[in-house]
Every structure is written in C-alpha cells, then in structure tokens.
Amino acid sequence: MKPSRTTKLGVLLAALVAACLLGSAVPAWAALGDTWSGTSESNPNTGTAAWRQGWGNSLTPEVTISSYPSDPDTATMGFLYTFTRTGPSDVPTDSSSVTWDPSGLMLSHTFDLYDLYRDIPGNASAQPKDLEGWWWMNPRFFAQSRISTDTNPSFSFGIDVTPPNPVEGFSTGVVVPTPAPRRTIRWWNKQYDALSGVWFYHLYLNGQEFRTVSLDQIPTWMGYFPYMTLEDLPPGVNTIGITAEDRATNVSAMKTVTAIVDPDYPGVYVSSPAQGAWVQ
Numbered sequence: 303m304k305p306s307r308t309t310k311l312g313v314l315l316a317a318l319v320a321a322c323l324l325g326s327a328v329p330a331w332a333a334l335g336d337t338w339s340g341t342s343e344s345n346p347n348t349g350t351a352a353w354r355q356g357w358g359n360s361l362t363p364e365v366t367i368s369s370y371p372s373d374p375d376t377a378t379m380g381f382l383y384t385f386t387r388t389g390p391s392d393v394p395t396d397s398s399s400v401t402w403d404p405s406g407l408m409l410s411h412t413f414d415l416y417d418l419y420r421d422i423p424g425n426a427s428a429q430p431k432d433l434e435g436w437w438w439m440n441p442r443f444f445a446q447s448r449i450s451t452d453t454n455p456s457f458s459f460g461i462d463v464t465p466p467n468p469v470e471g472f473s474t475g476v477v478v479p480t481p482a483p484r485r486t487i488r489w490w491n492k493q494y495d496a497l498s499g500v501w502f503y504h505l506y507l508n509g510q511e512f513r514t515v516s517l518d519q520i521p522t523w524m525g526y527f528p529y530m531t532l533e534d535l536p537p538g539v540n541t542i543g544i545t546a547e548d549r550a551t552n553v554s555a556m557k558t559v560t561a562i563v564d565p566d567y568p569g570v571y572v573s574s575p576a577q578g579a580w581v582q
Contacts, residue, residue, distance in 0.1 A: 357460040357498035357549040361416040361430055365439065367409050378402050381441040382449070385415065390456035393442035395449050413439075415461075430463045434497060437461065462550035466495035469503070469544050471527070472557040479562035487542060487559070488529040491522055498549035506543035506556070507532070535563050 367381060380401040382393050398418075400411045415437070420428050440456040442449065471490035487505075494500050505513045515530070522528045532542070540561040546554040 356458060357462055359461065359463045359550040359552055361433060361461065361463075362412050362414050363439075363459060364410060364412045367411075367441065378443055379445050380409070381443050381454075383442070384440045385413075385418065386438045386440060386456075387435065388438075390438050391440050391453070393440050393453045395442075397442070399444070433461050434463060435461065460498060460550070462495075462498040462548060462552060464495075464497065465552040466500055466546040466548050466554040468555045469494065469546055469557045472544055472559055474542065474559050474561050476561065479564040481563070481565045483535040483537070483563050483565070484531060484533055485535060485542070485561045486529055486531045487544070488523070488527040489544060489557075491517070491526055491528055494546045494554065495548040495552075498552075500546045501549045502547045503528075504545045504547060504553070506541075506545075506558075507535075508541055509543075532561075535561055537563050537565050 380399055382395065382397040382399045384391055384393050384397050400409065402409050415433060416428075416430060419433055420426055425432075436458055437460070438456045438458050440453050442453050444450065469489045470492065472487070473489070474485040474487055476485060502514050502516055504511055505515065517528055520528050520530045540563065541558050542561055543556045543558040545556045
C-alpha cells in the first residue's frame, strides 16, 4: 500500500536505526491487546448506534489507541499500520504510519480509507460501494530506536453504504373507512439487506416517527408476517409509513398505507311528515 500523507520522517529514521543498530534482535513491545481501545467508528464492541455489531457506513473510520512505555526509558512514538480485506496481516516496517501525540498516552486518528484505497494501483476510479465488506486494521508500535517485532492484535470492522430494499407487503388488511381507531399493520419477513442486515424498522404516522422496533420486539405470524396493532388513530385520513434501517445506519425508502377512521355514523332526518302527524 502506498504510504499515506501522515508518514513522518521520524518513522523512517526509527526503522533505519532499528535495522542497523539492533539487527534482527529487535525487542518486542508490550502486547497491544492490553492497551487497545476504539471509538464508535472503529470498534464493534462499543455498542454505539453508528457501528452496531461492527458495521458502519463511513469511509473515514476513527481509531483511538492507548499505549504505555515498554520500559521506563522508552516511550511509544506511534504505530505503523496496514488495512487488509482478507483477515489479519503482518505490518512491514516500511508501512504507513501515524506519529504519537507526545503530550499524552492516547492517540485518536481518522483514516481516509477511501483515499488510501484509491491510492492502490488500478483503484483510482473506485466508488464507495467498492469498499463494502469486512476490513481489518493491523497496527504495529514503534519508538525512537525500536519497532515491535510482531504485529499487535488486529481488529475488524464492516463497511456498508447501500440502503436496504424497501419493505414489501406493507398492509393494514383494511381498505375501507371504518369507525374503529385501530389498525393492525404487517409486512413480509424477508431479507431486505444482504450485507449488514436490517436492524430496526421505523414506523411513521402522518409524517411523524412514533416507534422504532426490531423483529425480536414484535410477534411474527407463522414466521411470515411481523405485525403490530396501532391504537387511537385520529379521525380522518391517516398515512402509516415504514422504513428499514440496517446495522450500518443506512435507511430504505418509505412504504406507506392509508387508514381512514370515520367515527361519525350517518343519521336520518325526517322533515315530513311532522312528528305525531297521520299519514294517509
């Protein structure tokens, strides 16, 4: 991979010193697994809405790493890194790098993965959709005169920039006006998103979202139709809508149905003959 714009001269010097002075016996650093942390766009274990179960739709993941000196005389200066698509990978000593913030033990860095991907020969015309799927970020610590002998634990994250397909079979089962302010909505239970998968359904009444549900929160008839009953619909013409949201926060187009609630029963008024009159 072509070195990123964040590559620093100090990294090259560090690699040179490590190779020339220390030879092959470069001391290993402390395991990154004890000090690694991630932000919402890089770590699937944070539980945030942006990257549920490891999925997101950003091409600029942010990474936060914390590190402590491997010994009292040597401090972390940064980490080398590679991004791979086929699983964890070793990180060569001439890889791109991020230099540590000398004022503290934490480093947050946003990677332009789209830019890095297009820097690869043959990928100049790549589209965001070409980056969809699982990725692995592989880091490796370095100091002024040392580079870790091993790649530290990698972590994975998924990119999905495609919205789910619109919900199918959305219906109330009632097509005529009724006085009852109640409707039971249903839709087909099928795969609407083939990558990260649907996580939530958003329900709307007359343009306003009133509920967000997942399939484990509502019943499903015979496994085919998720359904739920709406109570206290206002009189008149009501528009009920639904969208599907995947784990990467992409939202489908809305499907709608109409529910007409008419609580006013028709009345009959007799003007003639007058009350009590005889009719011949």
